[in-house]
Amino acid sequence: MQPSRHVVRQALRSDVGTVARVLAEAFDGDPVMRFIVPENRHRHRLTSLFAFETLLSPHGSWVDVVDGEIAGAALWGLPGAGQPGFWTTLRYSRYLLRTFGTGLPKAMRAFRTIEDAHPSSPPHWYLQTLGAARPGRGVGGALLRDGLARADAQGLPAYLESSAPGNIRIYERFGFRPTGEIMLAGGPTLTAMWRDPVGGGQ
Template sequence: MQPSTPVVRQALRSDVDTVARVLAQAFDADPVMRFIVPEPGYRKRLTALFAFETLLSLRGSWVAVVDGEIAGAALWGLPGAGPPGFWSTLRYSRYLLRAFGRGLPKAMRAFRVIEDAHPTSPPHWYLQTLGAAVPGRGVGGALLRDGLARADAQRLPAYLESSAPGNVAIYQHFGFRPAGEIVLPGGPTLTAMWREPVGGGQ
């Protein structure tokens, strides 16, 4: 029996734990996550990291529901939002400590490199994280189309960093174009990608 078509809705506060588990499953083999998240207890640490990220970006988080279960999530940085503030980060810092422990300085250096490469203008939708628990069910595509439709409705571009080389072609199919490489010192390389809104920019 084929699974139902994914239904996309905005994430709720009560979804955070499920979203974190789903994204941890999706990113289990991701090169950047494997580089910055320590062993042992990798999956639990990764789940804590995605709980932190979801809590900080709840207004920009959407989930795809298949047969009544959350099967994937997209976390977007909304136009003009900027990075999370000090107090918001401090409020959920226990999740960061759970995720990285003594590896936190290494992770923060990597995040700083990624953040420094992030374009500051024009205003845009920033796809921080997109993942599906089980690939091949149309979940990622449904989430991406939903978010890009919102960006297009506002006539705004979109930006992302692809941490998996195999995903670059997928994002190109949705209109993104490579915009440079981000090299983490001693670690993997990400591909920065930019997409102009369908119908032209502002």
């Protein structure tokens, strides 16, 4: 049996629906998603949320295509990109309403807590979301290696928040180190992690 072939490439606009479904499958049991996304039609709501996030990161979205199918995705906040503008966010706000409904204020409070803990400097690559529909195929590793190689080529660090305690050791193997905890009021705790660039750089 031939080993699976991984091809990491930037996501296309036509990939948004598939990326959203793959990430929704990957994050179905995530403690933060379970805390902020209502239980009713949970998977459907998650799909709307990840469609929103992918549409807001058109230049920072990468997919791992395994044997011709998108098996996972990574959404990166690129250095210098800044926050999406008001009109862009408004354009896709229907996805947020589909996701949270009347629970939107609770979700926004959680997002604000996470954002407040985000380091403002130095410039860095921000791994906002990384997920594979079916773990154990090397998809997450392929996406991480690709993104971190881009960050290293620019001589820039990387930052993420791990919402699953079991993933901390995995990220440590890629050079990340825990820098603190982010506690959501009445909810789970995330681990902030930072990685300095390796070799190369500008």
